[in-house]
Amino acid sequence: MKNFWIAACIGSIGVLIGVIIFAGSSYIRYTEENHVADAFLQLPSESDPMPQTTRKELRIDQAQNSAEGIEGETTAVPSLVISSIQELEPAKQEIRLLFGGDIYLSDTFLEAYDTAGIYGILEEEVVTLMTDADITMANQEFAFSDRGTPMEEKQYTFRISPSRVKLFQEMGIDIVSLANNHALDFGTAALEDSFETLDQAGILYAGAGKNLSRAKEMQTITIEETVIGFLAASRVIPVADWNAGSASTGMLTTYSPELLCRAIQENREKCDYLIVFVHWGVERNSEPEDYQFRMGKQYIDAGADAVIGCHPHVMQGIEYYQGKPIAYSLGNYIFNLRGESTALFQLIIQEDGEVTAQLIPVQTNVLPFRLLTGEKKKEFFRYIESISFQIGIDEDGKIRYNK
Numbered sequence: 001m002k003n004f005w006i007a008a009c010i011g012s013i014g015v016l017i018g019v020i021i022f023a024g025s026s027y028i029r030y031t032e033e034n035h036v037a038d039a040f041l042q043l044p045s046e047s048d049p050m051p052q053t054t055r056k057e058l059r060i061d062q063a064q065n066s067a068e069g070i071e072g073e074t075t076a077v078p079s080l081v082i083s084s085i086q087e088l089e090p091a092k093q094e095i096r097l098l099f100g101g102d103i104y105l106s107d108t109f110l111e112a113y114d115t116a117g118i119y120g121i122l123e124e125e126v127v128t129l130m131t132d133a134d135i136t137m138a139n140q141e142f143a144f145s146d147r148g149t150p151m152e153e154k155q156y157t158f159r160i161s162p163s164r165v166k167l168f169q170e171m172g173i174d175i176v177s178l179a180n181n182h183a184l185d186f187g188t189a190a191l192e193d194s195f196e197t198l199d200q201a202g203i204l205y206a207g208a209g210k211n212l213s214r215a216k217e218m219q220t221i222t223i224e225e226t227v228i229g230f231l232a233a234s235r236v237i238p239v240a241d242w243n244a245g246s247a248s249t250g251m252l253t254t255y256s257p258e259l260l261c262r263a264i265q266e267n268r269e270k271c272d273y274l275i276v277f278v279h280w281g282v283e284r285n286s287e288p289e290d291y292q293f294r295m296g297k298q299y300i301d302a303g304a305d306a307v308i309g310c311h312p313h314v315m316q317g318i319e320y321y322q323g324k325p326i327a328y329s330l331g332n333y334i335f336n337l338r339g340e341s342t343a344l345f346q347l348i349i350q351e352d353g354e355v356t357a358q359l360i361p362v363q364t365n366v367l368p369f370r371l372l373t374g375e376k377k378k379e380f381f382r383y384i385e386s387i388s389f390q391i392g393i394d395e396d397g398k399i400r401y402n403k
Helices: 002-042 107-120 124-132 162-171 187-201 258-270 290-302 374-387
Strands: 057-060 067-070 095-103 135-140 175-177 204-206 219-223 226-234 273-279 306-310 318-321 324-327 332-334 341-349 355-363 391-393 398-401
Touching (some): 095 124, 095 226, 107 162, 124 162, 135 273, 162 187, 204 219, 226 258, 258 273, 258 290, 290 306, 290 324, 318 391, 324 355, 355 374, 374 391
Parallel strands (some): 095 135, 095 332, 135 175, 226 273, 273 306
Antiparallel strands (some): 057 067, 219 226, 391 398
């Protein structure tokens, strides 16, 4: 009987040990399964999109530690690698190019800036449009310089201290055209100061250089592996000496279209999209000249994807040719307070490569400049339609080509 109880006790202990082992193994399996489940739960879902930085990140100015834009990207793939799940890639986004007309930072705007910063000139919503765009471009209608003497017998001469380039940086301007009738108002030394100032600020410039080779050189910016090229030229200069030479500072001019057309053809295969920014037309004339119609189409025949004009100080109409837009004049942007309104011109490159155009109207007769809204916005679109050629503009400013 004694032996029976000993055997029973030993059997009970064995059963207890078996229960403990079984429970422990079950807990381990449960923990591992839940760990894997937690890993799945941590993966981004459509309703919880992967975090991404903006493509125009902050850079530090070499000289002044001020901000400017460059391209960049981050990966949002979780650090935990699960063999049964393919690597996730962020969806390709549309690319937005934003263009403004003539800019001259006169005392009116500098005083507003010194009083209230950049929002003394442009409302925050306008600044955000410029800084959020992948590329923002405008016409710099002055020299960044403290040197030089004003051109004799020229009614208006424009020059701004190089220290004021920070305004361009705060506006998010990535590239400017220097091909116009004011960049050389204070001579070649002042224009060369502009080159140095823009270089140090990380802002590209097109249409001018220390020689003709640089003046006609295409500038490129790459956004998500898409290469955007920019060329600029002027058909408005006061004297022939403003032309860049083989060894002399100046700008690319286009009184005859051959040189610019050749530059377009030579660079067509080096970029995915090519924009031509041209200074032309007659001041205060809302109707393009015959040569503007002719040359705009020649630039597109040579390979340009869009032609954008300035100089008349007023808006001119928009036309499509071969399915590509020609904005004959964007008028003034930040220049004076005389004009009631203007527009930023936006090109949106869709994921499939299609390009759409949009006008974003801005009120420019009171500081700070602000977006037009309501009935004034509708009136602006109706006016632009009336001076344009076979286009329509919807309530959002998107332009449709009426074939």
